[in-house]
Amino acid sequence: MEADAIKPLAAAIAIGMGALGPALGIGLLAGKAMEALGRNPEAVGPVQQNMILALAFAEAIAIYALVIAIIILFV
Amino acid sequence: MGKLLSNPKLLVIAIAVFAVLLVSVAGGALGASFGLGFLSGPIPFISIPAERVAFIGSYPLLNSTIMFWFGGLILLFIAWRAGRKPKDVPSGWQNLMEVIYEFFSNTVDGVAGGIPKAGRRFLALVTTIFLVVMIINWVGILPGVGSVGRIESIEEWAHHHLEEFEVEVEEAHPEYNHEQVEAAALVHLLEEHGDDTFVAFDGVFVPLGRGEQARVPLNKIITFTEADLHEIEEAVKNGDDLSHVEALENIHHDIEAGVVKSEFKYDEGGDKEKAYNFTGQTAGLLVPYLRGASTDINTTLAIAIVAMFTVQIWGFRALGVRGYGGKFLVNPKKGPIAMFVGILEGFGEITRTISFTFRLFGNMFAGEILLIAMAFLLPLIGIIPFMGLELFVGVIQAYIFAMLTLVFGVMAVASHGDHDSHAEDH
Numbered sequence: 343m344e345a346d347a348i349k350p351l352a353a354a355i356a357i358g359m360g361a362l363g364p365a366l367g368i369g370l371l372a373g374k375a376m377e378a379l380g381r382n383p384e385a386v387g388p389v390q391q392n393m394i395l396a397l398a399f400a401e402a403i404a405i406y407a408l409v410i411a412i413i414i415l416f417v
Numbered sequence: 418m419g420k421l422l423s424n425p426k427l428l429v430i431a432i433a434v435f436a437v438l439l440v441s442v443a444g445g446a447l448g449a450s451f452g453l454g455f456l457s458g459p460i461p462f463i464s465i466p467a468e469r470v471a472f473i474g475s476y477p478l479l480n481s482t483i484m485f486w487f488g489g490l491i492l493l494f495i496a497w498r499a500g501r502k503p504k505d506v507p508s509g510w511q512n513l514m515e516v517i518y519e520f521f522s523n524t525v526d527g528v529a530g531g532i533p534k535a536g537r538r539f540l541a542l543v544t545t546i547f548l549v550v551m552i553i554n555w556v557g558i559l560p561g562v563g564s565v566g567r568i569e570s571i572e573e574w575a576h577h578h579l580e581e582f583e584v585e586v587e588e589a590h591p592e593y594n595h596e597q598v599e600a601a602a603l604v605h606l607l608e609e610h611g612d613d614t615f616v617a618f619d620g621v622f623v624p625l626g627r628g629e630q631a632r633v634p635l636n637k638i639i640t641f642t643e644a645d646l647h648e649i650e651e652a653v654k655n656g657d658d659l660s661h662v663e664a665l666e667n668i669h670h671d672i673e674a675g676v677v678k679s680e681f682k683y684d685e686g687g688d689k690e691k692a693y694n695f696t697g698q699t700a701g702l703l704v705p706y707l708r709g710a711s712t713d714i715n716t717t718l719a720i721a722i723v724a725m726f727t728v729q730i731w732g733f734r735a736l737g738v739r740g741y742g743g744k745f746l747v748n749p750k751k752g753p754i755a756m757f758v759g760i761l762e763g764f765g766e767i768t769r770t771i772s773f774t775f776r777l778f779g780n781m782f783a784g785e786i787l788l789i790a791m792a793f794l795l796p797l798i799g800i801i802p803f804m805g806l807e808l809f810v811g812v813i814q815a816y817i818f819a820m821l822t823l824v825f826g827v828m829a830v831a832s833h834g835d836h837d838s839h840a841e842d843h
Contacts (some may be wrong), residue, residue: 346612398817402772407780412786416463 353411360407367400442799456796463786467713468704470567480705481713484562488553488710518544521819527818529827539826542727546720547819550711554781554811558804563785566705568618571638571675574702575606582606597653602647602663604653607804612636615702617677617695633693637669638700639796676699711781711814714774719775724822725766732829741829767827773818775835780814 355388375393418527442448444456452546507515523546525536556562569577582602586593593601614632645664652662659665671678682693710716732741747759784807791799 370622387728395817398813400451401781402776404782406775408783409775409779412782413465414464417465 353414356414357404357407357411361404362399364404367403369383369399371396371400384410437797441795441799445796445799452513465714465782467708467715470704470706473608479713479715480566480708481710484707485553485710485716487707488549488556491556492552517548517744518825521547524820525823536823536827538731539823542724543819543823543826546724546822547815548746549815549816550720550777551812551817553710553716554727554815555808557711557781557785558807558811560705562709563705563789565707566703568699568701569704570699570701571615572672574615575603575672578606578610579603582609593653595843598658600649600659600662602792603665604650607635607641607646617698617700622795623785629770633677633695633700634681635679637679638675639668641668642677671774677681681802709781709785711777714778717777718770719776720777721770724773724818725770725825728822728825728829729766731826735830767768769821776815779819780810784810 371393373388378389386405441456442742443451443453448455469477470480470483471478495510495514500511503511522536522540525539525543526533527536529536529539537843538799579599579602583598586598586601586605590598590601613635615635615638618698641664645668649659649662650667652659659725676694677698680692680696683691683693729741732744734739743757743759745763747755749756784803788800788803789809791803840842
């Protein structure tokens with residue numbers, strides 16, 4: 343197979359596989375945060391703040407995969 | 418619905434919104450497949466490194482640098498407005514800055530141990546990182562950034578790329594003279610970039626209404642065949658007089674002219690076959706004058722290095738050279754595992770810098786591409802909700818950058834000894 347033909351496939355696999363883990367992580371994180379809010383609605387502030395921070399950590403992994411995919415496609 | 422029909426003002430607005438939606442759908446990528454697509458331009462060239470726009474002496478001025486300076490000016494302006502006439506009861510800019518200051522003042526104290534003023538030493542850097550990153554993220558999505566620029570001609574493009582290849586050729590064949598190096602580099606360039614595509618410019622503006630496939634392949638601008646390249650290569654190898662090689666002369670002439678020479682077909686023989694005729698128009702690439710500073714990896718790496726370097730300084734100041742250095746260089750007598758953990762910790766500092774860099778760069782660069790993609794799918798309106806999203810992402814990324822610096826700083830100043838002394842108390 344030619345390099346150009348496999349490029350889009352490689353990028354798709356990179357971002358697809360790379361998004362899998364963070365997706366699960368973000369789902370778990372948000373689910374746990376909702377649970378915590380259900381038990382203790384007064385703690386909205388700190389829970390939300392920490393949740394967003396942790397979400398960004400998980401999301402960063404997907405962004406790394408995205409950067410790899412972009413580099414494969416365009417460089 | 419009844420309310421909408423009875424109120425003529427609302428009705429007019431609703432019809433206008435619907436009309437804009439219709440125009441944008443028909444003019445975008447969706448309409449292009451039905452033969453419309455009068456608003457979609459040729460897909461822009463996505464360049465990961467920032468582009469040079471000018472030279473100050475020999476210093477190349479990057480378009481992302483300009484935006485960083487612009488962000489700095491805005492911050493200076495805000496600081497000047499906020500501190501000009503301080504009042505006891507703050508309002509306006511002063512109020513805004515006090516809110517930010519108070520928020521971070523409380524946050525650093527909270528993270529650093531919950532005692533008032535415990536986080537004093539972190540406050541300045543953390544707040545600065547937040548403000549700088551937020552401002553450069555926000556100015557990066559202003560209209561005109563990344564979309565207004567000059568046309569880089571084929572000659573400039575070739576010159577730019579030839580430099581790399583010339584270095585390669587010179588290393589491989591130190592016996593070549595200048596002309597031979599140039600010719601060999603040109604052959605390499607055409608071999609490597611022969612499939613590159615360019616935009617045909619009709620005057621100054623990026624032409625709208627051609628659809629995303631309307632990019633001109635390089636072989637319609639520079640005519641060359643495999644045989645031509647082979648001929649040049651042979652001539653270079655044999656050390657012939659290169660000024661008599663006709664193919665080389667033709668290629669040089671085409672590069673200098675930089676115009677589209679003939680019409681071309683996109684997806685020839687396929688389902689999407691479409692003929693384009695841009696004969697005589699200048700071909701080139703758009704080099705934007707401005708580019709969001711955080712979409713340049715140099716900017717994010719610089720901020721990350723400043724952050725992590727300062728974290729090390731905090732560590733050394735709080736624990737001393739032996740105390741802080743002991744985290745990384747553990748005496749092997751304490752056991753091989755402890756030593757190995759220490760080395761890992763040292764690598765951790767480096768990987769943190771890299772992950773800082775790529776987190777911010779990746780988020781902002783991906784945002785930029787998202788905006789470009791939406792401008793293609795739904796011109797006029799598709800970009801609006803994503804602009805809002807980018808504003809949000811800009812703050813969140815700035816907040817994360819600042820908070821992580823704070824957390825790493827707190828970890829650096831916390832000594833291992835703390836646990837031991839607690840254990841002795843019990």
